[in-house]
Amino acid sequence: xxxxxxxxxxxxxxxxxxxxxxxxxxxxxxxxxxxxxxxxxxxxxxxxxxxxxxxxxxxxxxxxxxxxxxxxxxxxxxxxxxxxxxxxxxxxxxxxxxxxxxxxxxxxxxxxxxxxxxxxxxxxxxxxxxxxxxxxxxxxxxxxxxxxxxxxxxxxxxxxxxxxxxxxxxxxxxxx
Amino acid sequence: xxxxxxxxxxxxxxxxxxxxxxxxxxxxxxxxxxxxxxxxxxxxxxxxxxxxxxxxxxxxxxxxxxxxxxxxxxxxxxxxxxxxxxxxxxxxxxxxxxxxxxxxxxxxxxxxxxxxxxxxxxxxxxxxxxxxxxxxxxxxxxxxxxxxxxxxxxxxxxxxxxxxxxxxxxxxxxxxxxxxxxxxxxxxxxxxxxxxxxxxxxxxxxxxxxxxxxxxxxxxxxxxxxxxxxxxxxxxxxxxxxxxxxxxxxxxxxxxxxxxxxxxxxxxxxxxxxxxxxxxxxxxxxxxxxx
Numbered sequence: 001x002x003x004x005x006x007x008x009x010x011x012x013x014x015x016x017x018x019x020x021x022x023x024x025x026x027x028x029x030x031x032x033x034x035x036x037x038x039x040x041x042x043x044x045x046x047x048x049x050x051x052x053x054x055x056x057x058x059x060x061x062x063x064x065x066x067x068x069x070x071x072x073x074x075x076x077x078x079x080x081x082x083x084x085x086x087x088x089x090x091x092x093x094x095x096x097x098x099x100x101x102x103x104x105x106x107x108x109x110x111x112x113x114x115x116x117x118x119x120x121x122x123x124x125x126x127x128x129x130x131x132x133x134x135x136x137x138x139x140x141x142x143x144x145x146x147x148x149x150x151x152x153x154x155x156x157x158x159x160x161x162x163x164x165x166x167x168x169x170x171x172x173x174x175x176x
Numbered sequence: 177x178x179x180x181x182x183x184x185x186x187x188x189x190x191x192x193x194x195x196x197x198x199x200x201x202x203x204x205x206x207x208x209x210x211x212x213x214x215x216x217x218x219x220x221x222x223x224x225x226x227x228x229x230x231x232x233x234x235x236x237x238x239x240x241x242x243x244x245x246x247x248x249x250x251x252x253x254x255x256x257x258x259x260x261x262x263x264x265x266x267x268x269x270x271x272x273x274x275x276x277x278x279x280x281x282x283x284x285x286x287x288x289x290x291x292x293x294x295x296x297x298x299x300x301x302x303x304x305x306x307x308x309x310x311x312x313x314x315x316x317x318x319x320x321x322x323x324x325x326x327x328x329x330x331x332x333x334x335x336x337x338x339x340x341x342x343x344x345x346x347x348x349x350x351x352x353x354x355x356x357x358x359x360x361x362x363x364x365x366x367x368x369x370x371x372x373x374x375x376x377x378x379x380x381x382x383x384x385x386x387x388x389x390x391x392x393x394x395x396x397x398x399x400x401x402x403x404x405x406x407x408x409x410x411x412x413x414x415x416x417x418x419x420x421x422x423x424x425x426x427x428x429x430x431x432x433x434x435x436x437x438x439x440x441x442x443x444x445x446x447x448x449x450x451x452x453x454x455x456x457x458x459x460x461x462x463x464x465x466x467x
Contacts, residue, residue, distance in 0.1 A: 043437065043439065043442075130446070130467070133439070133442045133446070134429075134439040134442060135429070135439060135442055135443055135446060135447070135467070136426075136467070137426050138423065138424075138425070138426030139416075139426070139429070139439065140416070140421065141416075142414040142415060142416070143411065143414065143415075143416055143430055143431050143432065143438070144248075144251075144414050144432065145414050147439075150426075155425075155426075163312075164263060164424065164425055165263070165310040165311065165312065166263060166265040166267075166310065166311060166424065167265075167309060167310055167311075168264060168265050168266050168306070168307075168308060168310075168311045169265065169266035169267060169269065169270045170266075170307075171266075171304065171305045171306060171307055172269075172283060172285050172288070172304060172305065173283045174305055
Protein backbone atom coordinates (compact mmCIF):
# COMPACT_ATOMS: atom_id res chain seq x y z
CA UNK A 1 0.00 0.00 0.00
CA UNK A 2 1.35 3.40 -0.96
CA UNK A 3 1.38 6.20 1.64
CA UNK A 4 -0.78 9.11 0.62
CA UNK A 5 -1.53 12.34 2.45
CA UNK A 6 -5.27 12.02 1.79
CA UNK A 7 -5.37 9.08 4.22
CA UNK A 8 -4.15 11.44 6.90
CA UNK A 9 -6.88 13.99 6.36
CA UNK A 10 -9.79 12.13 8.01
CA UNK A 11 -7.76 11.53 11.18
CA UNK A 12 -6.32 15.11 11.30
CA UNK A 13 -8.41 16.13 14.27
CA UNK A 14 -7.57 12.94 16.12
CA UNK A 15 -3.84 13.63 15.61
CA UNK A 16 -4.25 17.26 16.56
CA UNK A 17 -6.02 16.39 19.82
CA UNK A 18 -3.44 13.71 20.63
CA UNK A 19 -0.64 16.21 20.01
CA UNK A 20 -2.19 18.84 22.24
CA UNK A 21 -2.75 16.32 25.06
CA UNK A 22 0.84 15.11 24.87
CA UNK A 23 2.15 18.68 24.77
CA UNK A 24 -0.01 19.57 27.75
CA UNK A 25 1.32 16.64 29.78
CA UNK A 26 4.93 17.41 28.99
CA UNK A 27 4.59 21.12 29.82
CA UNK A 28 2.79 20.16 33.03
CA UNK A 29 5.73 17.96 33.95
CA UNK A 30 7.97 20.90 33.24
CA UNK A 31 5.92 23.09 35.57
CA UNK A 32 6.13 20.46 38.32
CA UNK A 33 9.91 20.61 38.22
CA UNK A 34 9.99 24.38 37.87
CA UNK A 35 12.13 24.64 41.03
CA UNK A 36 15.16 23.05 39.47
CA UNK A 37 14.39 24.72 36.15
CA UNK A 38 14.70 28.21 37.60
CA UNK A 39 17.78 27.25 39.58
CA UNK A 40 19.67 26.05 36.54
CA UNK A 41 19.08 29.32 34.69
CA UNK A 42 20.51 31.43 37.52
CA UNK A 43 23.77 33.19 36.64
CA UNK A 44 25.36 31.88 39.88
CA UNK A 45 25.59 28.69 41.90
CA UNK A 46 23.92 27.92 45.21
CA UNK A 47 24.62 25.11 47.68
CA UNK A 48 21.63 23.08 48.90
CA UNK A 49 19.93 24.97 51.71
CA UNK A 50 18.90 21.84 53.63
CA UNK A 51 22.57 21.16 54.47
CA UNK A 52 22.78 24.43 56.38
CA UNK A 53 19.72 23.74 58.53
CA UNK A 54 20.45 22.46 62.03
CA UNK A 55 17.41 20.31 62.65
CA UNK A 56 16.53 19.27 59.10
CA UNK A 57 14.50 17.19 58.30
CA UNK A 58 11.79 18.90 60.34
CA UNK A 59 9.67 15.74 60.22
CA UNK A 60 12.27 14.24 62.54
CA UNK A 61 10.17 15.78 65.33
CA UNK A 62 7.06 16.88 63.52
CA UNK A 63 5.86 13.48 62.32
CA UNK A 64 4.85 12.83 65.95
CA UNK A 65 4.38 16.36 67.19
CA UNK A 66 1.46 18.35 65.96
CA UNK A 67 1.99 22.02 65.23
CA UNK A 68 1.42 23.91 68.48
CA UNK A 69 1.55 27.34 66.98
CA UNK A 70 -1.54 29.44 67.27
CA UNK A 71 -2.68 32.42 65.32
CA UNK A 72 -1.58 34.87 68.04
CA UNK A 73 2.05 33.92 67.43
CA UNK A 74 2.77 31.92 70.60
CA UNK A 75 5.30 29.22 69.82
CA UNK A 76 6.36 25.98 71.41
CA UNK A 77 9.34 25.48 73.70
CA UNK A 78 11.61 24.38 70.85
CA UNK A 79 11.05 27.46 68.76
CA UNK A 80 10.51 30.07 71.47
CA UNK A 81 13.59 32.07 70.45
CA UNK A 82 11.80 32.95 67.24
CA UNK A 83 9.53 35.93 67.29
CA UNK A 84 8.00 36.58 63.95
CA UNK A 85 7.94 40.26 63.03
CA UNK A 86 7.56 40.15 59.31
CA UNK A 87 4.58 42.01 57.99
CA UNK A 88 1.54 40.38 59.55
CA UNK A 89 2.80 36.86 58.94
CA UNK A 90 2.80 33.92 61.31
CA UNK A 91 4.55 30.53 61.15
CA UNK A 92 2.17 28.59 58.98
CA UNK A 93 1.92 31.28 56.33
CA UNK A 94 5.33 30.16 55.09
CA UNK A 95 5.86 26.72 56.71
CA UNK A 96 3.72 24.02 55.12
CA UNK A 97 1.53 22.46 57.85
CA UNK A 98 0.92 19.26 55.90
CA UNK A 99 4.57 18.54 55.04
CA UNK A 100 6.91 20.18 57.55
CA UNK A 101 9.99 19.57 55.39
CA UNK A 102 8.73 22.08 52.88
CA UNK A 103 7.60 25.67 52.71
CA UNK A 104 4.35 27.05 51.44
CA UNK A 105 4.41 29.68 48.71
CA UNK A 106 1.85 32.45 48.44
CA UNK A 107 -0.14 30.36 45.93
CA UNK A 108 -0.01 27.42 48.43
CA UNK A 109 2.48 25.58 46.24
CA UNK A 110 4.94 23.45 48.23
CA UNK A 111 8.53 24.53 47.73
CA UNK A 112 11.66 23.00 49.26
CA UNK A 113 13.99 24.98 51.49
CA UNK A 114 16.44 25.16 48.57
CA UNK A 115 13.80 26.93 46.48
CA UNK A 116 12.81 29.42 49.17
CA UNK A 117 13.32 32.39 46.84
CA UNK A 118 10.09 31.33 45.13
CA UNK A 119 8.33 31.74 48.46
CA UNK A 120 9.93 35.13 49.19
CA UNK A 121 9.42 36.24 45.59
CA UNK A 122 5.68 35.78 46.01
CA UNK A 123 5.62 39.14 47.83
CA UNK A 124 9.02 40.65 46.98
CA UNK A 125 8.69 40.30 43.22
CA UNK A 126 11.10 43.01 42.09
CA UNK A 127 13.79 41.82 44.52
CA UNK A 128 13.31 38.28 43.26
CA UNK A 129 13.60 39.39 39.65
CA UNK A 130 16.81 41.33 40.36
CA UNK A 131 18.22 38.48 42.44
CA UNK A 132 17.62 35.94 39.70
CA UNK A 133 19.72 38.10 37.36
CA UNK A 134 22.51 38.51 39.90
CA UNK A 135 21.70 42.20 40.50
CA UNK A 136 20.29 41.92 44.04
CA UNK A 137 22.54 40.31 46.63
CA UNK A 138 26.21 39.71 47.00
CA UNK A 139 28.14 37.50 44.58
CA UNK A 140 31.45 35.85 45.38
CA UNK A 141 33.72 33.59 43.38
CA UNK A 142 34.96 34.82 40.04
CA UNK A 143 33.64 37.40 37.57
CA UNK A 144 34.48 35.21 34.58
CA UNK A 145 34.16 31.76 36.16
CA UNK A 146 31.94 30.25 38.79
CA UNK A 147 29.90 32.91 40.59
CA UNK A 148 28.63 31.97 44.03
CA UNK A 149 25.33 33.43 45.11
CA UNK A 150 23.46 33.67 48.39
CA UNK A 151 19.85 32.84 49.19
CA UNK A 152 17.48 35.42 50.67
CA UNK A 153 17.79 34.20 54.28
CA UNK A 154 21.57 34.12 54.17
CA UNK A 155 21.43 37.94 54.44
CA UNK A 156 17.87 38.65 55.64
CA UNK A 157 16.36 37.05 58.73
CA UNK A 158 13.11 35.64 57.40
CA UNK A 159 11.44 35.83 60.81
CA UNK A 160 12.55 39.35 61.64
CA UNK A 161 13.84 41.19 58.57
CA UNK A 162 15.63 44.41 59.51
CA UNK A 163 17.76 46.80 57.50
CA UNK A 164 21.47 46.24 58.10
CA UNK A 165 23.28 48.67 60.39
CA UNK A 166 27.00 48.55 61.17
CA UNK A 167 29.55 50.53 63.09
CA UNK A 168 31.54 52.33 60.41
CA UNK A 169 35.29 51.96 60.08
CA UNK A 170 37.25 55.03 61.31
CA UNK A 171 37.21 58.07 59.02
CA UNK A 172 40.31 59.21 57.12
CA UNK A 173 42.65 61.59 58.97
CA UNK A 174 41.61 65.19 58.67
CA UNK A 175 44.41 67.18 57.04
CA UNK A 176 43.82 70.18 59.33
CA UNK B 177 99.87 76.77 56.98
CA UNK B 178 96.89 76.07 54.73
CA UNK B 179 95.12 79.03 53.26
CA UNK B 180 91.40 79.39 53.26
CA UNK B 181 91.41 79.09 49.46
CA UNK B 182 93.40 75.86 49.51
CA UNK B 183 91.16 74.39 52.21
CA UNK B 184 88.02 74.99 50.19
CA UNK B 185 89.59 73.66 46.98
CA UNK B 186 90.92 70.50 48.60
CA UNK B 187 87.84 69.70 50.61
CA UNK B 188 85.68 70.15 47.51
CA UNK B 189 87.97 67.82 45.58
CA UNK B 190 87.89 65.27 48.41
CA UNK B 191 84.15 65.42 48.71
CA UNK B 192 83.67 64.96 44.99
CA UNK B 193 86.14 62.06 44.94
CA UNK B 194 84.21 60.44 47.79
CA UNK B 195 80.79 60.80 46.18
CA UNK B 196 81.92 60.06 42.62
CA UNK B 197 81.91 56.24 42.92
CA UNK B 198 78.40 56.11 44.34
CA UNK B 199 77.22 58.59 41.70
CA UNK B 200 78.76 56.52 38.92
CA UNK B 201 77.46 53.22 40.29
CA UNK B 202 74.03 54.80 40.74
CA UNK B 203 74.03 55.87 37.11
CA UNK B 204 75.36 52.54 35.91
CA UNK B 205 72.87 50.48 37.91
CA UNK B 206 70.12 49.16 35.70
CA UNK B 207 67.32 50.60 37.79
CA UNK B 208 68.39 54.11 36.90
CA UNK B 209 67.96 53.35 33.20
CA UNK B 210 64.72 51.39 33.61
CA UNK B 211 62.55 52.17 30.62
CA UNK B 212 58.84 52.96 30.36
CA UNK B 213 56.91 49.71 30.82
CA UNK B 214 55.41 49.83 27.34
CA UNK B 215 58.84 50.27 25.73
CA UNK B 216 60.52 47.39 27.54
CA UNK B 217 61.40 44.16 25.79
CA UNK B 218 60.36 40.89 27.42
CA UNK B 219 63.89 40.40 28.87
CA UNK B 220 64.08 43.96 30.16
CA UNK B 221 60.71 43.52 31.85
CA UNK B 222 61.79 40.24 33.44
CA UNK B 223 64.95 41.88 34.77
CA UNK B 224 62.96 44.87 36.05
CA UNK B 225 60.56 42.55 37.86
CA UNK B 226 63.44 40.60 39.40
CA UNK B 227 64.97 43.86 40.58
CA UNK B 228 61.67 44.92 42.14
CA UNK B 229 61.12 41.59 43.84
CA UNK B 230 64.62 41.77 45.31
CA UNK B 231 64.00 45.28 46.60
CA UNK B 232 60.59 44.50 48.09
CA UNK B 233 61.74 41.18 49.57
CA UNK B 234 64.51 42.97 51.37
CA UNK B 235 62.16 45.71 52.60
CA UNK B 236 59.08 43.62 53.44
CA UNK B 237 58.88 39.87 53.15
CA UNK B 238 60.23 36.89 51.24
CA UNK B 239 56.80 36.05 49.86
CA UNK B 240 56.66 39.06 47.55
CA UNK B 241 55.78 38.15 44.00
CA UNK B 242 55.48 40.82 41.30
CA UNK B 243 53.58 40.06 38.12
CA UNK B 244 52.88 41.99 34.95
CA UNK B 245 49.83 40.04 33.78
CA UNK B 246 48.55 41.74 30.61
CA UNK B 247 44.91 42.59 29.94
CA UNK B 248 42.68 39.71 28.84
CA UNK B 249 41.28 39.88 25.33
CA UNK B 250 37.68 41.01 24.74
CA UNK B 251 37.39 42.31 28.28
CA UNK B 252 36.38 45.79 29.35
CA UNK B 253 36.00 46.13 33.09
CA UNK B 254 33.14 48.05 34.64
CA UNK B 255 31.65 48.53 38.07
CA UNK B 256 28.14 49.36 39.18
CA UNK B 257 27.24 50.59 42.67
CA UNK B 258 23.75 50.57 44.15
CA UNK B 259 23.47 53.73 46.26
CA UNK B 260 20.30 52.51 47.92
CA UNK B 261 22.22 49.50 49.29
CA UNK B 262 25.42 51.27 50.39
CA UNK B 263 25.27 51.90 54.14
CA UNK B 264 28.53 53.85 54.39
CA UNK B 265 30.40 51.35 56.59
CA UNK B 266 33.76 52.07 54.85
CA UNK B 267 34.59 48.34 54.66
CA UNK B 268 35.47 48.85 50.98
CA UNK B 269 37.95 51.62 51.72
CA UNK B 270 39.75 49.63 54.43
CA UNK B 271 39.91 46.40 52.43
CA UNK B 272 41.32 48.44 49.54
CA UNK B 273 44.08 49.77 51.82
CA UNK B 274 45.06 46.22 52.81
CA UNK B 275 44.86 44.77 49.30
CA UNK B 276 46.68 47.59 47.55
CA UNK B 277 49.45 48.31 50.07
CA UNK B 278 48.46 51.88 50.79
CA UNK B 279 50.49 53.99 53.18
CA UNK B 280 49.33 54.21 56.80
CA UNK B 281 51.31 57.32 57.66
CA UNK B 282 50.85 59.58 55.79
CA UNK B 283 47.47 58.03 55.26
CA UNK B 284 46.41 57.25 51.69
CA UNK B 285 43.01 55.78 50.88
CA UNK B 286 41.91 55.27 47.29
CA UNK B 287 38.22 55.09 48.18
CA UNK B 288 36.42 58.06 49.71
CA UNK B 289 32.98 57.42 51.15
CA UNK B 290 30.89 60.59 51.14
CA UNK B 291 27.94 61.06 53.45
CA UNK B 292 25.33 62.93 51.43
CA UNK B 293 22.07 64.60 52.42
CA UNK B 294 19.10 62.92 50.83
CA UNK B 295 17.97 64.77 47.75
CA UNK B 296 21.28 66.16 46.58
CA UNK B 297 24.08 64.82 44.46
CA UNK B 298 26.45 67.74 44.91
CA UNK B 299 29.73 66.05 45.65
CA UNK B 300 31.28 69.07 47.37
CA UNK B 301 28.49 68.95 49.97
CA UNK B 302 29.44 65.40 50.87
CA UNK B 303 31.21 64.70 54.18
CA UNK B 304 34.19 62.32 54.15
CA UNK B 305 34.86 62.56 57.87
CA UNK B 306 31.54 61.42 59.36
CA UNK B 307 31.71 59.49 62.63
CA UNK B 308 28.70 57.63 63.98
CA UNK B 309 28.00 54.72 66.28
CA UNK B 310 26.00 53.05 63.52
CA UNK B 311 25.37 53.72 59.87
CA UNK B 312 23.27 54.40 57.83
CA UNK B 313 22.05 57.61 59.45
CA UNK B 314 18.51 58.66 58.70
CA UNK B 315 18.10 61.25 55.97
CA UNK B 316 21.47 60.47 54.40
CA UNK B 317 22.87 58.26 51.73
CA UNK B 318 26.46 57.22 51.14
CA UNK B 319 28.43 57.66 47.95
CA UNK B 320 31.79 55.92 47.64
CA UNK B 321 34.13 57.55 45.13
CA UNK B 322 37.26 56.11 43.62
CA UNK B 323 38.90 56.19 40.19
CA UNK B 324 36.05 56.12 37.69
CA UNK B 325 38.20 54.41 35.01
CA UNK B 326 37.11 56.93 32.40
CA UNK B 327 36.86 56.03 28.74
CA UNK B 328 38.12 59.55 28.06
CA UNK B 329 40.47 60.16 31.00
CA UNK B 330 41.63 63.76 31.48
CA UNK B 331 44.46 62.60 33.75
CA UNK B 332 46.03 60.67 30.87
CA UNK B 333 45.78 63.67 28.56
CA UNK B 334 47.72 66.00 30.86
CA UNK B 335 50.59 63.69 31.82
CA UNK B 336 53.69 65.28 30.27
CA UNK B 337 55.71 62.03 30.31
CA UNK B 338 53.00 59.49 29.43
CA UNK B 339 53.50 57.73 32.75
CA UNK B 340 49.75 57.03 32.91
CA UNK B 341 47.61 55.44 30.22
CA UNK B 342 44.48 53.42 29.56
CA UNK B 343 44.96 49.67 29.22
CA UNK B 344 43.01 47.56 26.66
CA UNK B 345 40.72 46.30 29.48
CA UNK B 346 39.83 49.89 30.30
CA UNK B 347 41.87 50.29 33.48
CA UNK B 348 43.80 53.55 33.75
CA UNK B 349 47.22 52.62 35.11
CA UNK B 350 50.41 54.38 36.23
CA UNK B 351 54.02 53.32 35.70
CA UNK B 352 55.11 54.47 39.15
CA UNK B 353 58.80 54.47 38.16
CA UNK B 354 58.13 56.70 35.16
CA UNK B 355 56.03 59.21 37.12
CA UNK B 356 57.87 62.49 37.75
CA UNK B 357 55.43 63.67 40.41
CA UNK B 358 54.29 66.86 38.67
CA UNK B 359 50.70 66.22 39.90
CA UNK B 360 49.07 67.61 36.73
CA UNK B 361 46.86 64.51 36.82
CA UNK B 362 45.68 65.31 40.35
CA UNK B 363 44.55 68.70 39.10
CA UNK B 364 42.94 67.25 35.98
CA UNK B 365 40.93 64.49 37.67
CA UNK B 366 37.42 65.82 38.38
CA UNK B 367 36.80 63.06 40.94
CA UNK B 368 39.78 63.59 43.23
CA UNK B 369 40.68 59.97 42.67
CA UNK B 370 44.44 60.36 42.42
CA UNK B 371 46.58 60.48 45.54
CA UNK B 372 50.11 61.81 45.85
CA UNK B 373 52.91 60.55 48.09
CA UNK B 374 54.05 63.84 49.59
CA UNK B 375 56.42 62.03 51.94
CA UNK B 376 57.80 58.51 52.08
CA UNK B 377 54.90 56.10 52.53
CA UNK B 378 55.00 53.74 55.50
CA UNK B 379 53.82 50.18 55.28
CA UNK B 380 54.32 47.48 57.91
CA UNK B 381 55.80 44.22 56.59
CA UNK B 382 53.12 42.15 58.31
CA UNK B 383 50.32 44.24 56.83
CA UNK B 384 51.62 43.96 53.30
CA UNK B 385 49.91 42.05 50.50
CA UNK B 386 52.74 40.07 48.84
CA UNK B 387 50.82 39.37 45.62
CA UNK B 388 51.73 42.40 43.56
CA UNK B 389 51.29 43.73 40.06
CA UNK B 390 53.69 46.03 38.24
CA UNK B 391 50.86 48.46 37.43
CA UNK B 392 48.82 47.70 40.52
CA UNK B 393 49.54 47.33 44.20
CA UNK B 394 53.33 47.23 44.36
CA UNK B 395 54.60 49.68 46.98
CA UNK B 396 54.95 53.23 45.75
CA UNK B 397 57.62 55.73 46.68
CA UNK B 398 57.76 59.36 47.71
CA UNK B 399 56.89 61.66 44.79
CA UNK B 400 54.72 59.13 42.96
CA UNK B 401 51.02 59.26 42.16
CA UNK B 402 48.65 56.35 42.84
CA UNK B 403 44.98 55.47 42.49
CA UNK B 404 42.46 52.64 42.16
CA UNK B 405 43.24 50.12 39.40
CA UNK B 406 40.13 47.90 39.82
CA UNK B 407 42.56 45.60 41.71
CA UNK B 408 44.09 44.42 38.44
CA UNK B 409 46.36 42.00 40.29
CA UNK B 410 43.12 40.18 41.17
CA UNK B 411 40.72 40.98 38.34
CA UNK B 412 43.08 40.02 35.54
CA UNK B 413 43.14 36.57 37.11
CA UNK B 414 39.37 36.27 37.31
CA UNK B 415 38.84 37.40 40.88
CA UNK B 416 36.63 40.21 42.12
CA UNK B 417 38.16 43.49 43.35
CA UNK B 418 38.74 43.65 47.11
CA UNK B 419 36.03 46.30 47.60
CA UNK B 420 33.43 44.08 45.92
CA UNK B 421 34.36 41.13 48.14
CA UNK B 422 34.35 43.28 51.28
CA UNK B 423 31.00 45.02 50.75
CA UNK B 424 28.61 43.53 53.34
CA UNK B 425 25.45 44.54 51.46
CA UNK B 426 26.44 43.50 47.95
CA UNK B 427 26.08 47.07 46.68
CA UNK B 428 29.07 46.75 44.35
CA UNK B 429 28.92 44.70 41.18
CA UNK B 430 31.86 44.06 38.89
CA UNK B 431 32.17 42.44 35.49
CA UNK B 432 32.99 42.52 31.80
CA UNK B 433 31.10 45.21 29.88
CA UNK B 434 31.64 43.34 26.60
CA UNK B 435 29.83 40.24 27.89
CA UNK B 436 26.05 40.73 27.55
CA UNK B 437 25.50 38.04 30.20
CA UNK B 438 27.62 39.79 32.84
CA UNK B 439 25.89 41.21 35.89
CA UNK B 440 27.09 44.74 35.13
CA UNK B 441 25.45 44.57 31.70
CA UNK B 442 22.25 43.31 33.31
CA UNK B 443 22.30 46.35 35.58
CA UNK B 444 22.91 48.71 32.65
CA UNK B 445 19.92 47.14 30.90
CA UNK B 446 17.58 47.09 33.91
CA UNK B 447 18.40 50.12 36.04
CA UNK B 448 18.55 53.85 35.59
CA UNK B 449 22.29 54.17 35.95
CA UNK B 450 24.15 57.47 35.97
CA UNK B 451 27.76 58.55 36.05
CA UNK B 452 29.32 61.37 38.05
CA UNK B 453 29.83 64.69 36.28
CA UNK B 454 28.62 63.51 32.87
CA UNK B 455 28.87 67.06 31.55
CA UNK B 456 32.67 66.71 31.49
CA UNK B 457 32.48 63.89 28.91
CA UNK B 458 34.95 61.76 30.83
CA UNK B 459 32.70 58.74 30.18
CA UNK B 460 33.31 56.83 33.42
CA UNK B 461 33.02 53.06 33.50
CA UNK B 462 31.80 53.33 37.09
CA UNK B 463 28.02 53.40 37.17
CA UNK B 464 25.83 54.46 40.08
CA UNK B 465 22.16 53.71 40.50
CA UNK B 466 19.41 53.69 43.09
CA UNK B 467 18.28 50.05 42.94
